[in-house]
Amino acid sequence: MTFDALTGVLLIPAVAAALLAALPGYRLTARLNVAATALTLVCALSLFVRRPQPGAYLIVDDLNATFIMLTTFVGFSTSVFSLSYIGHELETGRLTLPFVRFYHAMYQVLMFAMNLALVANNIGLMWVAIELATLTTVLMVGIYRTHEALEAAWKYFILGSVGIALALFGTILVYMAARPVVGEGLDAMVWTVLVRRAGEFDPALLDLAFVFLLLGYGTKVGLAPLHAWLPDAHAEGPTPISAVLSGLLLNVALYALLRFKMLLAANAGALAPGPLMVTLGLISLVFAAFMLYRRRDIKRLFAYSSIEHMGIITFAFGMGGPLANFAGLLHMTMHSLAKSAIFFAVGHVAQVKGTQRIADMGGLTETHPTLAWGLVLGVLAIAGLPPLGIFMSEFLVVSSTFARAPALAIVLVFGLLVGLAGLFLRLNSIAFGEPRGPSAKAQASYIPMFAHLTLVLAAGIYMPPALVAWFQNVAGLLG
Amino acid sequence: MSRIDFDMAHLLAGLLVLISFLELYQDRLYALLNVYALHALTLAASVAWQAMVQDAPHLYVTAAIALVFKAIVIPVALHRIIVRLGIHREIEKVVGVGSAMLAGMGLVALSMVVMLRVTSGADPLAREDLAFALSVVLLGLLMMVTRRNAVGQVVGFMSLENGLVLAATGAKGMPLVVEISVAFSILIAFIVIGIFLFRIRERFDTVDVQVLDHFRGERR
Numbered sequence: 001m002t003f004d005a006l007t008g009v010l011l012i013p014a015v016a017a018a019l020l021a022a023l024p025g026y027r028l029t030a031r032l033n034v035a036a037t038a039l040t041l042v043c044a045l046s047l048f049v050r051r052p053q054p055g056a057y058l059i060v061d062d063l064n065a066t067f068i069m070l071t072t073f074v075g076f077s078t079s080v081f082s083l084s085y086i087g088h089e090l091e092t093g094r095l096t097l098p099f100v101r102f103y104h105a106m107y108q109v110l111m112f113a114m115n116l117a118l119v120a121n122n123i124g125l126m127w128v129a130i131e132l133a134t135l136t137t138v139l140m141v142g143i144y145r146t147h148e149a150l151e152a153a154w155k156y157f158i159l160g161s162v163g164i165a166l167a168l169f170g171t172i173l174v175y176m177a178a179r180p181v182v183g184e185g186l187d188a189m190v191w192t193v194l195v196r197r198a199g200e201f202d203p204a205l206l207d208l209a210f211v212f213l214l215l216g217y218g219t220k221v222g223l224a225p226l227h228a229w230l231p232d233a234h235a236e237g238p239t240p241i242s243a244v245l246s247g248l249l250l251n252v253a254l255y256a257l258l259r260f261k262m263l264l265a266a267n268a269g270a271l272a273p274g275p276l277m278v279t280l281g282l283i284s285l286v287f288a289a290f291m292l293y294r295r296r297d298i299k300r301l302f303a304y305s306s307i308e309h310m311g312i313i314t315f316a317f318g319m320g321g322p323l324a325n326f327a328g329l330l331h332m333t334m335h336s337l338a339k340s341a342i343f344f345a346v347g348h349v350a351q352v353k354g355t356q357r358i359a360d361m362g363g364l365t366e367t368h369p370t371l372a373w374g375l376v377l378g379v380l381a382i383a384g385l386p387p388l389g390i391f392m393s394e395f396l397v398v399s400s401t402f403a404r405a406p407a408l409a410i411v412l413v414f415g416l417l418v419g420l421a422g423l424f425l426r427l428n429s430i431a432f433g434e435p436r437g438p439s440a441k442a443q444a445s446y447i448p449m450f451a452h453l454t455l456v457l458a459a460g461i462y463m464p465p466a467l468v469a470w471f472q473n474v475a476g477l478l479g
Numbered sequence: 480m481s482r483i484d485f486d487m488a489h490l491l492a493g494l495l496v497l498i499s500f501l502e503l504y505q506d507r508l509y510a511l512l513n514v515y516a517l518h519a520l521t522l523a524a525s526v527a528w529q530a531m532v533q534d535a536p537h538l539y540v541t542a543a544i545a546l547v548f549k550a551i552v553i554p555v556a557l558h559r560i561i562v563r564l565g566i567h568r569e570i571e572k573v574v575g576v577g578s579a580m581l582a583g584m585g586l587v588a589l590s591m592v593v594m595l596r597v598t599s600g601a602d603p604l605a606r607e608d609l610a611f612a613l614s615v616v617l618l619g620l621l622m623m624v625t626r627r628n629a630v631g632q633v634v635g636f637m638s639l640e641n642g643l644v645l646a647a648t649g650a651k652g653m654p655l656v657v658e659i660s661v662a663f664s665i666l667i668a669f670i671v672i673g674i675f676l677f678r679i680r681e682r683f684d685t686v687d688v689q690v691l692d693h694f695r696g697e698r699r
Binding site (some may be wrong): 122124125127128131132135138153154157158161162165166168169172173175176178184185188189202204205207208376 | 594612623628632639640643650651665673
């Protein structure tokens with residue numbers, strides 16, 4: 001077998017996971033973790049230059065190359081953040097060395113599972129990869145072994161398992177629909193074959209399959225009312241995992257949904273998946289926006305904000321069409337960057353304050369100016385203020401909706417405004433005012449956070465034409 | 480496909496639905512585990528039959544997993560966990576037996592209506608298998624909803640998963656079935672180990688999920 005970039009994207013995390021599980025100590029392994037994610041990123045970059053032909057199991061096309069790029073980039077910067085974060089957790093004794101070793105190995109397994117889910121050309125393989133990603137994150141969420149962490153892990157476990165069980169039923173139904181047309185065997189689960197022949201499938205069976213897939217993978221996306229696991233899992237796990245969950249894993253589940261949406265779009269008789277996704281997206285947006293007000297835990301606050309934004313993205317993809325898809329892709333990219341930057345900041349804030357309670361925070365801009373202004377900038381970005389990138393993408397979502405369905409746009413804008421006010425209300429008490437609560441010196445690495453925020457800011461001010469053309473191309477693929 | 484092949488597959492799938500109903504009204508943990516073992520045993524027989532009828536030897540692996548892992552190892556392990564953790568043997572249910580059975584019948588009717596209508600074009604064995612499988616999946620979900628006890632919920636999830644395996648093996652020639660059933664077994668093993676390793680009993684004093692739920696977000 002020749003070594004190509006596609007193999008690299010899968011093999012590097014797998015080998016690194018085995019290596020990290022075997023090596024003792026912390027300093028070396030944490031750096032090895034960074035090195036492995038950096039290498040994976042390089043491999044992912046080279047996929048843009050040269051990519052292998054799609055096979056029966058793996059595929060790289062313009063759509064998933066975008067996702068892989070985003071996943072490996074955020075995976076890399078999160079591993080840099082995790083370097084200082086985990087160091088601090090070791091010092092304070094919240095984690096011990098064996099757990100750190102476990103954590104690093106699991107981090108790489110998670111990267112492997114997400115990359116595998118993205119490059120899978122076989123819907124069965126994709127399902128197995130998403131299951132693996134769920135399992136690893138469950139283990140990581142429960143890593144602190146506190147009462148709350150175990151509860152969050154258990155809840156995530158049960159709800160996530162039911163979700164992927166439903167997704168499997170949907171996958172089987174897709175196979176059943178494909179079998180009379182494509183024939184028995186492997187071909188009837190290969191996505192490229194399916195999408196080419198989808199026009200001949202039985203539409204009723206495809207409809208039913210999509211309902212199950214939407215409920216199943218929708219649970220993993222965190223769409224309301226299937227979101228119950230998400231805030232707990234974000235709040236109780238280590239913060240790097242919250243960043244990866246919010247910034248990446250939700251995207252991966254959404255990517256799976258998009259693949260099946262393209263399948264339905266290729267069949268003239270099947271139901272339009274758009275309205276279902278639009279409805280779930282809007283419900284998630286409005287629901288999460290209101291939930292922002294009563295949050296007392298800083299990580300839960302931003303977990304609900306993730307539900308809100310996944311709602312917007314699902315809504316945009318549900319609307320479909322070149323402009324809305326473009327906006328959805330841009331919003332997804334910007335949200336991943338901004339939300340992980342926020343979690344980087346929040347992780348350090350929780351460490352210097354020794355708590356996640358918002359009531360015990362205050363006046364951070366006085367005590368920890370760099371950290372706090374990073375957080376403020378991140379919240380400004382996520383709330384969608386100009387000139388940051390999310391303003392652009394939200395503006396595109398709203399304007400494209402106004403042109404086609406003004407009534408939906410009103411709900412959308414309402415949800416966005418409610419969410420914005422909710423975030424500012426909380427931000428005000430966290431970042432400004434009199435300093436409150438305990439406070440320690442920050443031992444933070446600000447590079448990943450500010451690198452992400454710079455990218456979000458740059459995208460809001462100037463998007464290079466090449467990037468715009470690329471996103472337009474991918475948006476066209478999504479139909 | 481000959482008449483007896485069809486009838487036998489039908490019988491075993493129907494039996495699985497029936498045993499799901501049996502699980503639905505058990506109110507003692509040991510009895511529930513025994514019924515679940517029966518469920519898994521029936522699944523193993525059904526999968527083995529499909530392997531023979533479809534002439535698909537790889538399905539025997541799935542049948543063997545169902546027989547050894549689900550019908551023997553998991554029930555025995557859960558049995559020991561119940562003893563070790565001293566979990567109270569009664570299962571608290573959210574709704575009564577009568578309403579649970581009624582809801583179960585409604586779900587079976589629903590899955591028959593939906594599946595038989597949707598798959599009118601498919602071959603009769605596959606579509607009826609799928610209808611039975613969906614019934615088992617929905618009954619599993621119902622069981623998870625109506626049990627407060629974590630072990631009860633896990634058993635509900637496992638019978639839900641049996642329904643999925645039934646669907647996957649009923650879909651003739653589906654690739655990756657063995658891989659998927661292995662992946663699922665790993666998941667279930669994790670759940671069972673999770674009950675024990677996370678020592679839900681010790682930490683929470685109960686495996687009653689409603690107690691686990693006490694903190695839903697707002698720590699003061």
